[in-house]
Amino acid sequence: MWAALRLALRPSARAAVPGLRAYHGDSVASLGTAPDSSSAIYQENYEQMKVLVNQLHERVQHIKLGGDEKARARHISRGKLLPRERIDNLIDPGSPFLELSQFAGYQLYDNEEVPAGGIITGIGRVSGVECMIIANDATVKGGTYYPVTVKKHLRAQEIAMQNRLPCIYLVDSGGANLPRQADVFPDRDHFGRIFYNQANMSSKNITQVKAATGEEVSAEDLGGADLHCRKSGVTDHCALDDRHALHLTRKIVKSLNYQKKLEVTVEPPEDPLFPADELYGIVGANLKRSFDVREVIARIVDGSRFNEFKALYGDTLVTGIKVKN
Template sequence: MTVLGTAVDPTSPEHSARRAAMLARLTELDAEHAGALAGGGPKYVERHRARGKLLARERIELLVDPDSPFLELSPLAGWGSDYPVGASVVTGIGVVEGVECLITANDPTVRGGASNPWTLKKILRANEIASANRLPVVSLVESGGADLPSQKEIFIPGGALFRDLTRLSAAGIPTVAVVFGNSTAGGAYVPGMSDHTVMIKERSKVFLGGPPLVRMATGEVSDDESLGGAEMHARTSGLADHYAVDEQDALRQARRIVARLNHRKAHPDPPAAEPPRYPGEELLGIVPEDLRTPFDPREVIARLVDASDFDEFKPLYGTSLVTGWARLHGYPVGVLANARGVLFSAESQKAAQFIQLADRRDIPLLFLHNTTGYMVGSRYEQGGIIKHGAMMINAVSNAKVPRLSVLMGSSYGAGHYGMCGRAYDPRFLFAWPSAKSAVMGPQQLAGVLSIVARASAEAKGTPYDEEADAGLRAVVEAQIEAESLPAFLSGRLYDDGVIDPRDTRTILGLCLSAIHTAPVEGARGGFGVFRM
């Protein structure tokens, strides 16, 4: 084995300071997550419980196998917007009767589970994950449909929710809906378009239009039960495939449905893996508080991969990018990790070759981000940095093996693209609380605007206001700093969650397991033209 060594001294002042800074960020993150966990707040939670109903996460807990993990996705969706954090829905991956499933659960304590624009984005992302990884979908439904004041942002794109359900079914990916309360208007199509539907006695209400709308539209006077109750759908319309007496019974029946799916993974689970040789706890003290200070990503790799065993590829060439082969929870991975931030021509060429090799060997790729982007300057432009950076981005764009990304530090400019940022369809992308991502760093961006404004004033022959310039730079730096932070980006679903560095190995293991439900196959060619 090629076991990585370590230079980390957990007792050093430097490590302790970095650890303290990371723990402070995690405390702030916990406070933001608490907002999502609180749902609609004590008043609406108590009202929901008074009706004898379980909360969304309690329903998930009863659905998944006892003592099995649930990987929640996009918990900060909607952060910084006018809508509640979490977007009134819980999504994630859990194991049901031994089958990894994509689970969505409306949170009825938040405006009755009504969908806002971030709810839509969050569920569409969940459906994307289910489709790419061939995960059965279980929808725990209790929603009054669209949040009407924001219908202009939901109605047109919202049809994709129902399109996705039909496409999943057509692809042979099972879909199951369990209706706990109202499933109204467009929401009625979730059980209507799922392969299997469970409804609950005197609880489930599924109709395109409720009694008030029916009366306005047709003059008919009706009640909830005759219009859309569980018994009517079980006995008369046939929409309900299973009739449950209460929520617990509905979840039991959902588990039995999954048990009978005969859904098999494309790849067997690997044997038990040897853990890393160094404690994951030490990951807290590796990333500097000032991201301009470089750090060795091998220290991170050594705490993520099995037995800290890592075979480095081209270790003496393009040394600002570390590449190599390892296993993570028994699954083979190719790792690309930024070492000193900047990507030069050599790093770009090295990455392109490495990505092609992984694609040929059907090996998933793991990108560990800490990059300020591709190098600029006349020397580097003349040396071909554009065509070499394009070569790396071409490889990332056209590789077919699954890719995972973790933003540890900076992820700026086109370096974010080359390292498989969100736009390049990584199967999963997570960020550490230390991460930042933007077109460039705050100081650089503010400085560029200042230079342009100064040049403009000079061209016009007007005096330049230095005081106004200093004020503008301060405002721009503050804005870019705020917009590059993990909570802001996660709130816009540019990642699948901000995670504790200590959980990274476990989370990546869960993702790799889910990925191997679908065939893991490379492109076998099919890359675009590489400019040499």
């Protein structure tokens, strides 16, 4: 028996032929097909989705304005930059700002508008360092905190903790929104949690930088910059105005000696093989109309390459991995 087994395991003459080993399907298959753009269904889908996308863009532009025109004019008349102008002047020139939860608070409080939840959060590059930026919008109800404002603030801090992002707070806040203070102050994940998170991040050497760009009290002699810089020692720097405060913040971040360590290999992005706007005609706005989600994936992932697994099991769900070429 053992002799027969040894004979069976002995390399054959054909296997011993020198040369490269041949693998099956080294290249990754690409997804996607060209749609029939002349079909009535495609054109109907395209037009309906285009209307919805345009509506989305219009609402985003409205949210970016912040408070109403009167509130913005009053803010500017006090020599202050609008909150999005502060962020633009803080981050590196030409660098992107990844905004989070832009539609927070949208139509949440009946007829009371709270654009972006009254606070702007997102990731931006400051002096070459990716930071979580949290900026109060004083044009929205004086920058007061609604329940959704607290939730958005805490979510930004959680993202910063998980990704070890230094936090920059551009503070211009009127505190809690008094009519809703019962939903702002008392519970575990309410307003006080913000300071709990700050303390925890500081203990983990995740830098916290605060730029108080507006008055937090009604009068200078009750606790303004001069008192805290000269007497109490609570503050580290005294800024002359918004732009000076942002300049000081950039200097602080630059001196952190912080370098992001990537645990993954970053490669240049690659466009899909198919135009992104074809998604309008493929998906459409009719929720009763089905479509092939693989055609959607083909217009999202790099090179339209997708390694699908369990393709024959549970065919109402598509699972897979985007792979490099």
